[in-house]
Amino acid sequence: MKLYSGPLSLFTAKVRVALDEKRLACELVSVPFSRAGGYQPKHPDVLAINPKGQVPVLVDGPVALYDSTIILEYLEDRHPEPPLYPRDVAERARCRQLEAAADEILFPLVFELISEVFYKAGDARDAQRIAGARAAIGAHYDGLEQRLGDRPWLCGEFSVADIGYALTITFAANLGVPLGDAHPRLQAWYGRVIARPSVTKELTGLAGAMERATA
Ligand SMILES: N[C@@H](CCC(=O)N[C@@H](CS)C(=O)NCC(=O)O)C(=O)O
Known part of the structure; x- marks a missing residue:
């Protein structure tokens, strides 16, 4: 491949x-x-x-x-094993929906920050747009905190929903919107996701790429 x-x-x-x-x-x-x-x-x-x-x-x-x-x-x-989607049809559909929500609902807000903070110099940034995106991302975290509840993963076992959300939240955190005190369960979940060797390795690679891109 x-x-x-x-x-x-x-x-x-x-x-x-x-x-x-x-x-x-x-x-x-x-x-x-x-x-x-x-x-x-x-x-x-x-x-x-x-x-x-x-x-x-x-x-x-x-x-x-x-x-x-x-x-x-x-x-x-x-390659069905190990699975990254639930087997149960309803859970599988929920998982697909969450994976898509990370891309299509949360990420566009993060992209507003990428556009303003990553691509523009300080004096060219639109402070109002940044504040609006930050507030909307925080509200999205609030909803996810409720949705996660006491479960270890977003959809039963570790899945593509966890992968998509954890990576999108990493980008948001790097752009100034980390998970906060209002999101204790989400913070614990995030810790579990980034402790997985696959994710740890990916985040190390992304951090290196970011250093090179901004050097
Ligand atoms: N919905 C697409 C989005 C892919 C996407 O936005 N890729 C970006 C890099 S993260 C890209 O190639 N951007 C270049 C462009 O849009 O011209 C996916 O899930 O793969």
């Missing part, structure tokens, strides 16, 4: 963690990325496979896929 990935790409990180959890070997191809130019120029293989021109892109023999959610589902179908 070959994974086209971005050094600081949250969506690629989800796939790398899943590959590691499933003990699957994969060649990693890093696409061009810089703080000044973003994902330009695009890798020709990515452009040929993904009409959105985005990473991650996974190639497995004749199968070429894009979008992290689709790739995670493919990996689960192709």
Whole structure:
């Protein structure tokens, strides 16, 4: 298998963690990325496979896929053990919904911070936009704290929902919105997720990439 990935790409990180959890070997191809130019120029293989021109892109023999959610589902179908989705149909649907919510509800708020804080210099930043995104992310944490309750993981056993949410929260925390005192269960859950060797390794790699990108 070959994974086209971005050094600081949250969506690629989800796939790398899943590959590691499933003990699957994969060649990693890093696409061009810089703080000044973003994902330009695009890798020709990515452009040929993904009409959105985005990473991650996974190639497995004749199968070429894009979008992290689709790739995670493919990996689960192709390599069911160890599972990263619940077996029960209703729990599985809830897990898919949460995994998508991390990408489609929480991440767009985090992306507002990436746009303002990572890509812009201090004096060009929109303080109101930053404050609005921070407040909305905090409110999202509140909802997740309720949803988690006393359970160790978001959906029964460790799953793609935990992977997606923990990585998105890591990005939010690095941009100034860490989990706070109002989120004790979420903090304990986060500690469990990042203690997994697959996630620890991924976060170490992301921290190194961040240092290089901002040097
Ligand atoms: N929904 C997609 C999002 C992928 C995505 O936004 N990838 C970013 C890197 S994290 C990218 O390639 N951006 C370049 C661009 O949009 O041109 C997924 O889940 O894979």
